[in-house]
Amino acid sequence: MRRLASLFFFVVFMPFTALAVELPRDYVRAQSGAFSQGGMVVLYLTNNTQVKLNGERLPQVDGRTVLGFGRDAKLAQQLEFQRKGKSQTVSLSLKKRSYNIQRIDGLPPAMVTPPEEAWPRIARGSKLKKAARAIASQDDGFTEGFVWPTKGRVTGVYGSQRFYNGEARRPHFGIDIAAPRGTPVMAPASGTVTLAEPDMYFEGGLVFIDHGLSVTSAYMHLDSLKVKVGQKVKRGDVIATVGSTGRSTGPHLDWRMFWRGARIDPALLARGQPD
Ligand SMILES: [Zn+2]
Incomplete structure (x- = not known):
């Protein structure tokens, strides 16, 4: 029974825990949001902590900062924390998204450019x-x-995208x-x-x-x-x-x-x- 319970835990909860990114508590008190393509994350920082995303310093409001990732953001991202002469770099791996892609072929070549x-x-x-x-x-x-x-x-x-006659739309x-x-x-x-x-x-x-x-x-x-x-x-x-x-x-x-x-x-x- 115990074994079954732990198997249950593994199967049911692992996919979710695997997505959570654990940030060092010396620098980050709390966080919300998704480390995912298309995601946005709010970080609540400890006193005097500075953060860089891929080398670029993030501005703050009262010890809080925010970062976001576009539709096709590269999955490997670097967060660097600095506080009182110490620093730590965390390598992030964003969750990859798959988007709804539609291909519509055989259309007459129509002018969709605005007049x-x-x-x-x-x-x-x-x-x-x-x-x-x-x-x-x-x-x-x-x-x-x-x-x-x-x-x-x-x-x-x-994120959804259409291709008309093989040509990508925005x-x-x-x-x-x-x-x-x-x-x-x-x-x-x-x-x-x-x-x-x-x-x-x-x-x-x-x-x-x-x-x-x-x-x-x-x-x-x-x-x-x-x-x-x-x-x-x-x-x-x-x-x-x-x-x-x-x-x-x-x-x-x-x-x-x-x-x-x-x-x-x-x-x-x-x-x-x-x-
Ligand atoms: Zn729309």
Whole structure:
């Protein structure tokens, strides 16, 4: 019986424990998040600890820091801790993800390039997005834990990619949540609104929230915006409503998360949808 119990433990729990990354307690008091492609991790550091990720020093807010990994991040990563003249390097091996890939062949070669008259508007939009995402504030909303911004059927997932006639399209970096037009969209954690544009070419109504230390969330295809740039929001505040504006085929929220240049999988950050 004992043997059976230990076998049970091995089979049932090992796959989970194997994914946990144990960080040295001299430097890290606690941690949350996933060391995975598309994952984001918050570290609660001991006093006077400094951290570098692959040689680059990470900024902190009150002894807390955050790091993230993109869709195709290399699996081998190095975390270096320094404190009071001592240091320790931890070699991480990220969890590898497999993404939904669709190949659609035999399509007539269609022009999907936006018309020339839309180019100035697209260029203006890219500039606004880039400037908003370059903001690295000392907000600490990223430590709160994220909740789903709205409720609905998930119709698109992070990382999926289509190939048309063998040609790769851009991977999908958001999570698509289908919901009726007008459904409230809530801030998933507190932060400051850094972008609130009602009519972007691709995204339609678009809002960005900065959650501190370069963690940004984005909400696309919004019907109406309820916030302005510079406004502070708390987790659960209504920031907008679901719509189908911009390049969209039906009412849904496309929710995206960024850490610096890395695109994070929102589904890894937020637990199940609210009831
Ligand atoms: Zn989408």
